[in-house]
Amino acid sequence: MAASDPPQQASEPSGRQTEGQARSVRRAALGDFLRSVRARVSPESVGLPPGARRRTPGLRREEVAQLGDISVTWYTWIEQGRDVSVSPAVWARLANVLHLTRAERHYLFELAECADPEHGGELAEPLPEGLQDCVHSIEAPAYVLDRCWNVLARNEAMLQLFDGWPDRVQRPNLLRYIFLDPAAQQLVVDWELRARRVVAEFRADVAAYAEEPDVREVIDSLLRDSPVFAHWWRRQAVVEREGGSRAFRHPRQGVLNFRQITFRSAIRPDCKLVMLLAG
Template identity: 50%
Template sequence: MKNSKASAPAKAAVPQNQLGEFLRAKRDQLRPEDVGLPPGFRRRAPGLRREEVATLCQISPTWYTWIEQGRTQAVSTDTLGAIAAGLHLSQAERAYLFELAARADPEQPAVVDSAPHLAKLVQAVRTPAYILDRHWDAIAWNRPAALLFEDWLRAPARGGRNLLRYVFLHPQAPAFIVNWPERAQRLVAEYRSDTAAWRDDPVRQALVDELRSASRAFDSAWKSQKVLSREGGLRAFEQARSGRRDYEQFTLRVAQHPDLKLTVLVPGELA
């Protein structure tokens, strides 16, 4: 007699060691002659041996084996850089390697060189738009954004154009940002998530220490350990001259610089 209950669909297997699988795939794709090694004889599998990759990366074979087998999570940025060079990874592959290892690449392309192009991008947007770097400093914005965020973008205080410094340290921010307590707490949770890969960055640590010391609201939100993704949604601001302004916020990543965020605010009547 057949079972009348429908069988549950089988769950697809989820790779548990994506970093190791990526390294193994790249190792298999390389031939000894591609990296200046003699071809040798009696290779039972295509590609390079682990010992050969370790030699190219100037790390111990045991350590490389542990990394590939997923037996350690403590892979330094120096080791990742050496592996990227040893395996002849492209820039995109190197970025993917660091992402899999949850580390920030210290040799990522400089943002400063792209600032003129990014400025052209935000100037082409008709509604308020701005770009934040990985420390949440505004590096480009258009005129509508400057008119809306006058205290932050047009006339920055001592803290410069850092979004968190503005939200937590500028005296006018709580009155300007509608529902400031909730929005401020969410920003801290988003910042923690957004900069997790930069947790060892001294600039990040200095900013967090500064804000924790200067703002009890930031300190409390930071201690809560909440983590949220930086998403869009409804935003509202109370301007002294024109009253309340409602927007829908969209946050996008810049492809060439994934640590940069493009934020566009679409007025409520257009959203």
């Protein structure tokens, strides 16, 4: 990748200054992070001769650029926090060159706002035992979703609330339940309103992974099998999965009201812990 002139940044309308400032902060943080990790990587660890004298520790910018197969100018702009377009493949090469840990790699791709093309396979790993224990220790209905909204863990309270649904299917998926299982329309109060919002939440949730095979399979199957999902998916609405009031019409216990709270897992960033607190 080569470039001769710095990219020009267009001035933003006053109403979008906050969004532009947020991007600028992320780019600056990304540049600071790359400089920091570059300084700790020894030339020997990447197959380069150590060199008799180096004014700064670690790798030089031109060495990182060479190993990452991009131009020195382009890499310099990245470290300077300039607004440049970098593909996921380039970020992955830089992560490998700089010997990033799993947490550091995740941080890099979070700042870059794109999906890691090389570490998607990690998402098929079993759920950490500690996270499963956490779910079962919660008295309120609780469950863990992965990025496709597959239910990876659930407690007994969640099983009872959903009238046994997660155990009735081989691979429970919350989206498929909501849009393809007739029982969901009876259980979820204001199902049409919730279904519309769920689609917008899912779109926001998987924005960086929309072309990954597992995510694409869920989307394509629902576009094929659920006219309601297809209608709202094509509307392009996006909202955060922010929780709030949830009501269920249980077949034996009547209407139950909850407050939904969602946490993202630090040890499995693709997973969310969802709790439904009475009230």
